[in-house]
Amino acid sequence: MRYALLPVLVLATLFAQKQADTKPLAEPAAVNPQSVPDKNNLLGLPPLPIPANNPQTPDKIALGDKLFHDKRFSVDGTVSCSKCHDDKQAFTDGLPVSVGHHGLTGTRNAPTVLNAAFNQSQFWDGREPDLEGQAKQPLINPVEHGLADHKQVLEIIRTDPDYLATFQSVFDVSAKKLTIDHVAKAIASFERTLVAGNSPFDRYYFNGKTDAMTDAQIRGFELFVGQGRCVSCHTIEQDHALFTDNRFHNIGVGINQIQQDIPRLTQAFLEAKNKGGQVDTMVLTDKKASELGRFAVTDELSQIGAFKTPTLRNVELTAPYMHDGSLKTLKEVMVHYNNGGVNKADERVNDFLSGGIRPLNLTDPQLNDLVAFMKALTSAWSGSRYANPIPTQAAN
Amino acid sequence: MSTIDNSRRNFIKTAGTLAIGTTLPISLVELAFAESSQNFTFAYISDAHIQHIKDNRFVRNWDRGLIRAVAETNLLTPKPDFVMFGGDLAQLGSKPELDHGAEILSALHGNVHYVMGEHDYYLDLGEYWEKLFGPQYYSFDHKGVHFVVLNSIKTYDDWTFKRWPTAEQRMLEMAGLDNPNGSPFMVGEEQRVWLKDDLDKIDKDTPVVVFSHSPLQKIYKGWNFWTEDADQVQALLQPFSKVSVIYGHVHQIQYNQIGNISFNSVMATAWPWPYPQAYAQAEQYLPKLTVPMNRADPFFDRDATGWQFINMANGNLDLNYTLYNNTSRIVRYNTDKKRPEDVAYQDEKARIVPQTHY
Numbered sequence: 001m002r003y004a005l006l007p008v009l010v011l012a013t014l015f016a017q018k019q020a021d022t023k024p025l026a027e028p029a030a031v032n033p034q035s036v037p038d039k040n041n042l043l044g045l046p047p048l049p050i051p052a053n054n055p056q057t058p059d060k061i062a063l064g065d066k067l068f069h070d071k072r073f074s075v076d077g078t079v080s081c082s083k084c085h086d087d088k089q090a091f092t093d094g095l096p097v098s099v100g101h102h103g104l105t106g107t108r109n110a111p112t113v114l115n116a117a118f119n120q121s122q123f124w125d126g127r128e129p130d131l132e133g134q135a136k137q138p139l140i141n142p143v144e145h146g147l148a149d150h151k152q153v154l155e156i157i158r159t160d161p162d163y164l165a166t167f168q169s170v171f172d173v174s175a176k177k178l179t180i181d182h183v184a185k186a187i188a189s190f191e192r193t194l195v196a197g198n199s200p201f202d203r204y205y206f207n208g209k210t211d212a213m214t215d216a217q218i219r220g221f222e223l224f225v226g227q228g229r230c231v232s233c234h235t236i237e238q239d240h241a242l243f244t245d246n247r248f249h250n251i252g253v254g255i256n257q258i259q260q261d262i263p264r265l266t267q268a269f270l271e272a273k274n275k276g277g278q279v280d281t282m283v284l285t286d287k288k289a290s291e292l293g294r295f296a297v298t299d300e301l302s303q304i305g306a307f308k309t310p311t312l313r314n315v316e317l318t319a320p321y322m323h324d325g326s327l328k329t330l331k332e333v334m335v336h337y338n339n340g341g342v343n344k345a346d347e348r349v350n351d352f353l354s355g356g357i358r359p360l361n362l363t364d365p366q367l368n369d370l371v372a373f374m375k376a377l378t379s380a381w382s383g384s385r386y387a388n389p390i391p392t393q394a395a396n
Numbered sequence: 397m398s399t400i401d402n403s404r405r406n407f408i409k410t411a412g413t414l415a416i417g418t419t420l421p422i423s424l425v426e427l428a429f430a431e432s433s434q435n436f437t438f439a440y441i442s443d444a445h446i447q448h449i450k451d452n453r454f455v456r457n458w459d460r461g462l463i464r465a466v467a468e469t470n471l472l473t474p475k476p477d478f479v480m481f482g483g484d485l486a487q488l489g490s491k492p493e494l495d496h497g498a499e500i501l502s503a504l505h506g507n508v509h510y511v512m513g514e515h516d517y518y519l520d521l522g523e524y525w526e527k528l529f530g531p532q533y534y535s536f537d538h539k540g541v542h543f544v545v546l547n548s549i550k551t552y553d554d555w556t557f558k559r560w561p562t563a564e565q566r567m568l569e570m571a572g573l574d575n576p577n578g579s580p581f582m583v584g585e586e587q588r589v590w591l592k593d594d595l596d597k598i599d600k601d602t603p604v605v606v607f608s609h610s611p612l613q614k615i616y617k618g619w620n621f622w623t624e625d626a627d628q629v630q631a632l633l634q635p636f637s638k639v640s641v642i643y644g645h646v647h648q649i650q651y652n653q654i655g656n657i658s659f660n661s662v663m664a665t666a667w668p669w670p671y672p673q674a675y676a677q678a679e680q681y682l683p684k685l686t687v688p689m690n691r692a693d694p695f696f697d698r699d700a701t702g703w704q705f706i707n708m709a710n711g712n713l714d715l716n717y718t719l720y721n722n723t724s725r726i727v728r729y730n731t732d733k734k735r736p737e738d739v740a741y742q743d744e745k746a747r748i749v750p751q752t753h754y
Contacts, residue, residue, distance in 0.1 A: 232695040266471050301468045302720050349460075351467030355698030355720060358456060 064190025220373025483513025
């Protein structure tokens with residue numbers, strides 16, 4: 001009997017495939033338009049991961065907010081987290097690379113905090129697994145907040161009775177027992193409120209609103225999942241989209257400029273690391289070492305020049321682009337990918353280029369459509385003080 | 397700061413050596429020959445399949461695979477004593493392909509030894525290849541180890557010389573898998589006589605390493621994972637106490653032990669082959685498959701390809717595979733069980749769970 005069924009099954013499968021083939025990839029997922037209200041700011045986002053040892057509470061979030069904006073946690077009293085992750089600039093700073101205390105510059109572009117809560121690792125090279133770990137590093141980095149150690153952070157808190165009272169009530173911890181981990185947990189809790197879904201794309205794709213995106217954006221979306229191959233790394237799932245695979249890829253940014261130096265750099269970097277050098281200090285104070293990317297963290301040859309795939313949500317608001325802020329516009333980014341990992345078509349492709357990067361043969365109008373689609377990923381974000389009512393492009 | 401502190405601690409463990417991630421753990425080096433100066437490594441790149449399109453155009457994917465392997469090999473610390481190229485530099489054996497491949501390989505630092513693959517051979521029977529790289533079979537000694545390179549991809553003279561109207565067709569026929577017009581690979585009598593002679597001069601306790609393109613064992617005939625006179629070649633090698641055979645061609649990780657002979661395959665830089673188990677016939681003896689190769693991700697051109705460096709320790713081989721988008725693997729000779737073993741995947745429970753996503 002089982003065999004008798006087989007031809008039927010095969011036919012059914014073929015039919016299903018045929019059906020699937022005829023449906024354009026970029027068509028909205030079949031969702032009842034009434035099922036999800038447009039006011040849902042989390043539309044298109046997965047459930048927010050919250051660590052068991054750091055539950056969200058309103059008081060903790062408020063404490064994190066205050067810490068995040070407090071300039072006192074820096075060697076010259078000018079640098080808060082929000083200096084480079086500015087609420088008014090979509091939690092970035094609009095600069096190619098960030099500026100720390102005394103005007104010192106780092107080597108990397110400040111990534112937005114928006115939706116960072118969903119990242120499986122933090123920093124461009126993924127050197128910390130979570131927001132708590134991330135929050136601790138810039139404070140003591142010599143070109144960021146510039147404090148000598150975390151004790152200085154705690155000393156500043158201990159001079160402020162308000163902070164002490166709040167830490168006491170939030171964490172039930174005395175001034176004496178206070179550690180940097182409490183500080184990090186509060187900041188991370190605040191950052192977990194900075195999430196933003198419900199972009200025109202989300203309403204189009206997850207909510208079935210065919211008029212939520214413009215024609216150019218729809219064409220751009222088709223390219224995004226098709227000829228542009230963007231979706232292979234900037235992923236879209238069935239019921240949510242974070243536009244990142246959380247992996248690390250050498251896409252020919254930064255590394256292209258130091259190709260001749262790589263043998264010397266890898267050797268020198270490992271030598272320095274071997275002698276106890278801190279990865280964050282080394283990569284943020286040395287432009288060339290920075291370009292080693294994920295290699296600096298894992299020592300894996302296959303990770304040379306590889307950086308984390310960032311989310312594309314609100315990418316319209318976070319120029320300039322790439323880990324080094326070297327590309328000013330989204331169009332420049334598209335051209336770089338279209339050339340197969342080089343800014344100019346005749347530039348030398350770097351030896352360590354990731355396998356997925358190759359020339360795409362997209363036309364200029366197609367690149368423009370892709371840029372248009374990027375602008376369909378812009379959305380308001382929640383969080384009481386920082387709610388940002390960005391006007392959406394396609395009224396609905 | 398946990399991540400950073402951990403990585404630093406790991407480095408302190410290997411203090412004194414500058415170990416790049418995928419290079420040798422220091423313990424391996426210390427285990428090796430009693431005379432530690434006799435320990436060495438060599439790198440192995442294989443199966444690049446450089447393919448000419450026309451004029452100055454070559455298939456980009458195969459180019460990038462070889463370029464990347466060369467660049468990474470050049471970063472190895474400690475420096476490998478030499479580099480092997482395991483055959484199939486070209487796709488259809490043409491001069492442009494061999495020239496282009498040789499040019500990419502010329503970026504390698506240090507000595508390179510070459511093995512002949514069928515894709516290099518069947519157009520002009522190795523004539524141009526010889527001009528570029530030297531003899532098709534030879535031996536050399538290095539730090540107490542006797543290395544032998546064989547051209548194992550020859551076949552019956554009748555097939556080679558009498559069957560085909562053109563050299564191009566001969567090349568194409570041999571390049572196919574499961575091709576009824578194909579013919580099994582063999583080392584052949586001329587080389588077997590030479591090999592016997594060559595080995596007669598070597599003390600039986602000298603470690604011997606043989607490089608061939610095809611497996612010097614019989615795995616699957618339809619894909620020429622096969623050498624017709626493997627048994628006769630093995631018979632010449634069995635008297636030695638430590639013998640290793642390294643072969644390319646199969647584009648996947650295989651290992652096996654037959655008597656005194658350890659067999660290891662190397663990865664391709666071009667593309668992966670699946671394991672031909674489904675095609676196995678009753679009389680064939682597949683080496684133990686310890687971890688299935690996941691289907692390569694077609695987006696990541698380098699997925700399921702790689703290259704390897706090889707640690708020569710106590711006259712046995714440890715193969716360290718660098719695999720893009722995949723976890724690096726080590727196949728090490730187990731001196732108790734007297735056979736090569738994948739260090740991670742021997743235990744059934746330790747195997748990679750088959751991919752279910754998509």
